[in-house]
Amino acid sequence: MAKSAYFHIPFCAQICYYCDFNKVFFHGQPVDEYLQAMEKEMKRTMEAFPADRLDTLFVGGGTPTVLEMKQLDFFLQSIYKHFRFSAAEVEFTFEANPNELSKEKLQLLKEAGVNRLSFGVQTFDDALLKAIGRTHRYEDVIKTIALAKEIGFENISIDLMYGLPRQTVAQFLTDLEIAFSLDVQHISAYSLIIEPKTVFYNLMRKGKLLLPSEEEEAKMYEEAMRQMEMHDYHQYEISNYARPGFQSRHNLTYWNNEEYYGIGAGAHSYVGGVRRANVRPIKKYIAKVEETGFPYLEVHHVTKSEQMEEEMFLGLRKTEGVSKQRFFEKFGMSIPDVFGQAVAREKQKGLLEETETHIRLTQRGKLLGNEVFQAFIGGI
Incomplete structure (x- = not known):
């Protein structure tokens, strides 16, 4: 939780x-x-x-x-x-x-x-x-x-x-x-x-x-x-x-792609594998809470594929990168099993590097982070 x-x-x-x-x-x-x-x-x-x-x-x-x-x-x-x-x-x-x-x-x-x-x-x-x-x-x-x-x-x-x-x-x-x-x-x-x-x-x-x-x-x-x-x-x-x-x-x-509550107009939450987005306009938010107790505009059940993609593009924002062990423990698959080709391509461009425990951005990769993140979206 x-x-x-x-x-x-x-x-x-x-x-x-x-x-x-x-x-x-x-x-x-x-x-x-x-x-x-x-x-x-x-x-x-x-x-x-x-x-x-x-x-x-x-x-x-x-x-x-x-x-x-x-x-x-x-x-x-x-x-x-x-x-x-x-x-x-x-x-x-x-x-x-x-x-x-x-x-x-x-x-x-x-x-x-x-x-x-x-x-x-x-x-x-x-x-x-x-x-x-x-x-x-x-x-x-x-x-x-x-x-x-x-x-x-x-x-x-x-x-x-x-x-x-x-x-x-x-x-x-x-x-x-x-x-x-x-x-x-x-x-x-x-x-x-x-x-x-x-x-x-x-x-x-x-x-x-x-x-x-x-x-x-x-x-x-x-x-x-x-x-x-x-x-x-x-x-x-x-x-x-x-x-x-x-x-x-x-x-x-x-x-770290962990779960969190989000309270207030336009806030987002991620609880129980479900991402929820609240309505943004102030008066609509107040009315929706009064009517139902919950001000949700969107409710999205995150698939395993989406979770794995998020693990990569969120985790790569960190200097230490994405933990290979943590990825395997969460999903029962290794990063090379799922994203082997994408990792190889970005490494070849000089934007990713690999340590014994993590996959992370290079110094050049930090300058082109959004380009690297895109490589892990929609490819599974």
């Missing part, structure tokens, strides 16, 4: 120009009704798919910290009411915007057992922050991380982005330098992906989005990998780097 749970808070004070997550403006929304619906979904989910004890909890969005104090308190109490976990052992993560976390909110989160904060920093360059639709500025990051440390948070992650409009390699190197000076435990570094239905997508279609070249973006990624290692942040997944002992246990749930 699932040992992890994800909770989606879809409200934002400002919509970023690149974001395609399920989100809406905070003001004018039925926020209290939404949180009550989430509480009902938690209750019904635990009744239908009970869990002994969770190991990780992750609250994402949207922007969870946009909630007002009373709303935040109600939401946290709902989690405690319906999910069992050990406060001493759980990894409890909250995503946050640097300019939306007051001292009072930080104290509330700390007292409620949240022990990991993930800040959407993206860049420390104020002009770039404005250009991508972020509302915080460099000083907000410095002040909020200092405040979080003062209150007692000892597991802090920041997100950085590269390949942003007009961003130079030099600017990204400066971002890395500042990030290292903050002495946080975890850094995620993602390349910008232009998604449909975003402001950036519309600008790109009109020819008004000037992006770095592929060579410049590759240079930024290579520099991230090199510099992170120099500063004791070890790459454990394509876009994620951690100090020893601070890997994101929750995200490893996904990459």
